[in-house]
Amino acid sequence: MSKIEIINGYKEYLKKKEKISVLDNINVKFEKEKLYAIMGESGSGKTTLLNIIGTLDTLTQGKLLINDKEIINLKDEEKAKIRMKEIGFVFQNFYLNPNMTVEENIMQPMYINPEYNRISMEEKTEELIKMVGLESRRTHYPKELSGGEEQRVAIARALANNPEIILADEPTGNLDKNNEIKILEILKDLSQKGRCVIIVSHSNKVIEYADKVLNLKEGKLE
Amino acid sequence: MKVKTLFKLAVQRLKYNRKRNFIITILMMLIAIIILFLGMIQYSITKYVESMENNMELRTLGDYLYIPSKYQEIKNTINNIENVEMVVDEFERTIHAGQESKQLQKNGTTGTVFLKPANSKSCPEVIEGRKISNNDKYVIILPNKIYANNQIEGVNNQIKESDYISGEDFLGKELSIEFKTDEKTEIIKFEVIGIYDSEKYNDVSTPYIPMNTVKMINEQLGYEPKAYFMTIVVDKIENLEKVQKELYNAGIIQETKIEEEASEDTTDSNILETNFSHVTNISLKTLNIIKNVLVVALLSSAIILLFLLIITNINKTYLLKTDLGILKIEGYTNKDIQKIIILENIFLCLISIIFAFIGFKILQLIMNIIFENIIQTNTVGITAMAIKEQIYYISKIPQSLDIKFSVISMALFVIIEIASTYLINKKILKKNIKKILE
Secondary structure (H helix, E strand, O other): OOOEEEEEEEEEEEEOOEEEEEEEEEEEEEOOOEEEEEEEOOOOOHHHHHHHHOOOOOOOEEEEEEOOEEOOOOOHHHHHHHHHHHEEEEEOOOOOOOOOOHHHHHHHHHHHOOOOOHHHHHHHHHHHHHHOOOHHHOOOOHHHOOHHHHHHHHHHHHOOOOOOEEEEEOOOOOOOHHHHHHHHHHHHHHHHOOOEEEEEOOOOHHHHHOOEEEEEEOOEEO | OOHHHHHHHHHHHHHHOHHHHHHHHHHHHHHHHHHHHHHHHHHHHHHHHHHHHHOOHHHEEEEEEOOHHHHHHHHHHHHOOOOEEEEEOHHHHOOOOEEEOHHHOOOOOOOEOOOEEEOOOOOOOEEEEOOOOOOOOOEEEEEOEEOOOOOOOOOOOOOOHHHOEEHHHHOOOEEEEEEEOOOOEEEEEEEEEEEEOHHHHOOOOOOEEEHHHHHHHHHHOOOOOOOOEEEEEEOOHHHHHHHHHHHHHOOOOOOOOOEOOOOOOOOOOOOOEOOHHHHOOOOHHHHHHHHHHHHHHHHHHHHHHHHHHHHHHHHHHHHOHHHHHHHHHOOOOHHHHHHHHHHHHHHHHHHHHHHHHHHHHHHHHHHHHHHHHHHHOOOOOHHHHHHHHHHHHHHOOOOOOOHHHHHHHHHHHHHHHHHHHHHHHHHHHHOOHHHHHO
16 A cells, blocks of 8 residues: 555646646655655756645645545645644754744644643653754754754654654755755654655755655656 | 643743733733723713712702792792702702811811702712601711811812711711801701712712701791892703703793803892802813713724734734744644634733733822822912813812723723634635745
8 A cells, every 4th residue: 555646646826827837647656664755956846746745735636645545625624634643744944933942842743632641742752852862952942953953853843743754845955964964864764664755855865865766857757 | 622732732822922922912901001091081081070960069050039929939830840850949058057067077177068958859869878858857968978178179278088088987877067157056966867979979068958957957047038049950960951941931030041150240130050160160061072072082092903903913923924834734723723822812812901900000090190299289370270270170080990891892802802813814824834834
């Protein structure tokens, strides 16, 4: 069973009454325990594809299946549930809450997960902080962290509800080479431990870690 | 989402966004203080106007010269006029003697009172005890705050709160009053049967006794009038002119004009005088105009302030756009997000309202200090004196807050805050998540 599948996927935008095609006839499957790299030039539709997989955007035409369940006709609340349970996001700009500490940022998604109580939340947070190596920074705020550290917090937060899918949009875009490697190693590790990890990136370094590379050109998969 | 979790998240957000929330709380507090302050001014003036309207002196037409032999006939005619509460003759309208009570002396006051007649139809409403009935003899109704002195209250004779005697202390007890003329002195004991609200009737020195008792005391003191005057108590100030017209139509008086200034020629019985000028320099009409202007000012300010509130909300929410985006990505539904943010805003509102009431009280205190210090200051020149007088009279207007207005206005404040938050969030949350994060 594929974790994620897109069948005959099309995405168009209307700009001043003109139709602009962003994704064209996308047919792709994503499996567990693999790391995928989606590559392409700017404007090729990489981020749009990732957003569609993450239910942040919708296909104009075609099907998106997650765990064999069709997503396109789901209500907003049902999509939110899927995002909460199944998907973890990592962004180039980190999008951490600047007014929360490292611990608090990681814990935030757990509040809406009914599987957690206060004790299990704290235990899980502890586990994630250790996993990303930020024990000494747990009470610090994002502005007190380096770019690499912030991204590690973002990864830990993405894992808060044990999702099986990790979507990373240019996760190393704002990082230096050393931190880039650290982040890619963490993401690789996650894929090896059973998750489906999809990374959108310009960086060729990602290719070294990917199990499969997908090239997008003008909205089409090569 | 569980209610406990919702509360926890809302309280967390108060903590996380404390810098921003501090500014918003201050702004909301200022808005609430302005609403409360304007409401207080409008309410206070309304109450003051009502108290003047209740004041029996102000709704008395007098003095009208009459021939004793024709009195009964005239009295019957006047009593038949609608809106007439009471007609009193020369022996019934006032006691022609000095009136003092040692029991009402305090802090150097003379204990001087000016007893007025009342009957079952024309009597102040009591807050304790009972009103005067036509069968009563030696009973008396007192104001709840009494200042009994032979000097008329004025700018240079400010009454302090501690100068007042509590009328309620006399309820059910006896009050002795000494009546003194050049020839006679009589001490009469009255049973205190009722207490009226001095603030409501704008009166701190007038006890009321039965009309018949006023007559009896005048006869006991051997009062022999040089001229015979009657006064007419009308049920409401707004009916003064109407009653006067009826008197004119009935041929009882020759002119319909009501003088607003006290006339020195009190023997001219064909022109009825009112007591407007005795009480304050600000006429009732002017106060009513001020009251109405304030209502308009209050409503306009409220509309402007509400716009400010809504704009604050818009700015606040757009600053939080990324916050909302992150919550959506983490799997929070639009409903969850709305509940959390609205609850956070309700907490902010409540905090603002509490501080607004505290701020309002401080403002009142400052106003009192300003009034007292300005009155205390020596002034030079007529203009300064006139200003001082006006301020003195204004300072006599009780600064009170209408509970109903406060509750309703603050409730509306919260409702508008919630509604604007909900609608603004809805607009943002409708957008694509990636657009929210941009």
